[in-house]
C-alpha cells in the first residue's frame with residue numbers, strides 16, 4: 078500500500094461522498110475505531126490534524142500492561158480489560174508487542190508491604206490465567222537489578238507485562254484497516270507515482286513496476302495466503318485515513334443535528350484549503366483535545382490534561398534487563414526505568430498541563446529534576462548525570478477531571494459520551510483500544526442501522542473473536558538471511574507489508590542503523606509509502622531515531638537524506654527547510670530544557686532528607702513526651718490509690734470495736 082504525496086492529493090479529492098462515520102483523531106483510539114469499523118463493513122474516514130499518532134499515542138510509556146496500580150485504586154474493570162487486551166496483543170503481534178519482565182523493588186518505609194503487593198499480583202496473574210509473579214530476597218533481587226541501591230532494600234517482586242512501539246501499533250492498525258476494507262484504495266487503489274484514478278480492487282499493477290505492490294495484488298511467491306471465504310472484512314466497507322487534516326468545525330443543520338465536519342488541510346500550515354465532509358455519524362477521538370469539538374455542541378469542558386514526561390538514557394549508561402519500578406524518594410509515587418529499543422526510558426511525571434496544547438509537549442526543568450532525583454537515589458552506583466540523557470519526551474494524558482487535588486488520584490478509565498449527537502471517546506489506555514472501540518461502535522451501530530437484520534449482523538460481528546491484528550506469513554519472503562530478531566521486528570511492525578519493505582530495500586539497507594535495532598530499509602519504506610509529510614513524521618514516529626539517538630540522529634543525517642530525499646520527492650530547498658524545522662523541534666521538545674531551569678535535585682533530596690530527619694526527631698520527641706506524660710499520669714494514679722488506701726486504713730483503725 079503506497080501512501081505518497083500523490084496519494085494525499087487523490088485522497089483529498091475523494092472525500093466528497095457521504096461516509097457512515099468520520100473519526101476525528103489519529104491516535105490509538107481513532108486507529109482502533111477505524112480498524113473495527115472497516116471490519117463491520119462501514120464506510121469510515123479517519124482524520125488527524127497532525128501526523129498519525131502525533132498526540133499521546135506516540136508519547137506513552139509504551140507498556141502494554143494491565144495497570145497493576147489501578148487495582149490499588151479499585152479500578153478492577155480497567156485492570157481486567159487491560160490484562161485481556163495485553164494477552165491478545167502478545168499472542169497476535171510478536172515483534173510489535175513483546176513480553177517485558179517487571180521488577181517491583183520494596184524498600185523500608187515504602188507504603189504497601191509484601192502481603193499487599195503479593196495479593197495484588199495474585200489477582201493480576203489470575204486475570205491473565207497465569208502465575209508469573211515471584212518474591213525475591215534483597216540479595217536475589219540485586220542479581221536481577223544489579224545497580225539498584227541496597228540501602229534499605231527489603232526485596233521485591235518480579236512479574237510479567239509487555240511493551241510495544243506505540244506509534245507503530247497505531248500505524249499498523251490504520252494501514253491494515255485501509256488495506257483490508259473492501260473496495261478501499263488499499264485493495265489496489267492507493268495510487269503510486271503518477272497513478273491516475275483509483276483502480277478497481279484486485280487489478281494488478283504492471284509487471285516490473287518499481288513500486289512495491291499493495292496488498293491484495295497477488296504478490297506471488299510467499300505473499301499472504303488468500304483468506305478463506307467468510308473471513309473477509311465487511312462487504313462494501315471503505316476505510317480512508319488522512320493525516321494533516323484537521324476537523325475544524327462540526328457541520329450542523331438548523332435543528333442542531335450533526336451532518337459532518339469541515340476539514341482543513343494542515344500539510345502546509347494553518348491556512349490550507351478546506352472542504353466539507355458529510356457523515357452519518359461523527360466520533361470525537363481527539364484524546365486530550367476532546368473538549369474542543371465537545372464545546373461546539375455546548376458541552377462543558379471535562380478533560381484535565383496531565384503531562385507525563387520521560388528521560389532517555391543509552392542502555393550502556395543505564396543498563397536494565399527488565400523494567401524496574403520503585404517509589405519516588407520525595408512523594409512516594411511509583412517511577413520506573415525500562416529497556417526499549419536499545420535505550421532505557423525513565424518515567425513518568427503526572428502534572429497539570431492546561432490547554433491550548435497546540436505545540437509538541439515538552440518536559441520542564443522541574444520534571445527533569447524530579448526524575449533525576451528518583452534515578453540517582455535508587456541507582457547511585459551508576460552516577461548518572463544530565464550529560465547522560467540523550468533525549469526526552471512528554472505526552473498528555475486525557476484524564477477526566479473530577480477536581481482531585483493530586484492529579485495521580487484521577488481515574489485513568491475511558492469514557493464514551495453522547496452529547497447532542499456527538500460521540501466522544503476519550504481517556505483510557507493504549508492497551509485497551511479494542512474494547513474501547515467496540516463499546517463506542519455499539520452506540521454508533523444503534524444509530525446507523527437501517528434495518529434490524531443489518532443491525533444484528535453488525536453487533537454479532539462486533540463482538541466476534543476475530544484477531545485484533547491480521548495474521549502474518551511467518552516465512553517472510555526475502556527475509557531468510559535476516560536474524561530471527563529482525564524478522565520478528567519487521568513482521569510485527571509492518572505486518573503483511575514486511576515482505577514489500579524487504580523487496581524495496583537497496584542491497585546494503587537490510588542492516589541496522591548504528592545504535593538502534595531499526596534497519597535503513599525501514600527509512601526507505603516509510604518515506605516511500607507511509608504518508609510522511611514532514612521530516613519529524615519519519616524520524617520521530619515511523620522510525621524512531623529521534624528518541625534513540627543523541628540530537629535526534631543528526632550525526633546520521635547525510636545518509637538518511639541520501640535514502641529518503643528521492644523517495645519523498647523533496648528538492649534541496651524543501652529538504653533544508655525540513656531539516657531546520659526538525660532540528661528546532663528536537664531542541665524544543667525532545668531535548669533537555671536549559672540547564673539553568675533545572676532545579677538542583679541533590680539539594681531538594683537533601684532538604685527532603687533534612688525535613689524527614691526533623692520529622693523523625695519531632696516524632697521521637699513527641700513519643701518521649703507521651704511516655705513522660707504517661708509516666709507522670711501513672712505516678713499520679715499510684716499516689717491517688719495510695720492516699721485512698723491510707724485513708725481507708727485510717728478509717729478502719731479509728732472505727733470502735735464491736
Ligand SMILES: Cc1cc2nc3c(=O)[nH]c(=O)nc-3n(C[C@H](O)[C@H](O)[C@H](O)COP(=O)(O)OP(=O)(O)OC[C@H]3O[C@@H](n4cnc5c(N)ncnc54)[C@H](O)[C@@H]3O)c2cc1C
Pocket residue numbers: 101102103104105106107124125126127128129130131132133134135136137138139140141142322323324325362363364365366369383384385386425471472473474475502503504505506507508509
Ligand atoms: C506519559 C504517558 C504515559 C502513558 N503510558 C501508557 C502505557 O504505558 N500504556 C498504556 O496502555 N497507556 C499509556 N498511556 C495512556 C495512553 O497513551 C493514552 O490513553 C492513549 O495514547 C490515548 O490515545 P488517544 O487516541 O485517545 O489520544 P491521542 O493519541 O492523543 O490521539 C488524539 C489525536 O487527535 C488529534 N486531534 C485533536 N484534535 C483534532 C481535530 N480537531 N482534528 C483532527 N485531529 C485532531 C490529535 O492531534 C491527536 O493525535 C500513557 C499516557 C501518557 C501521557
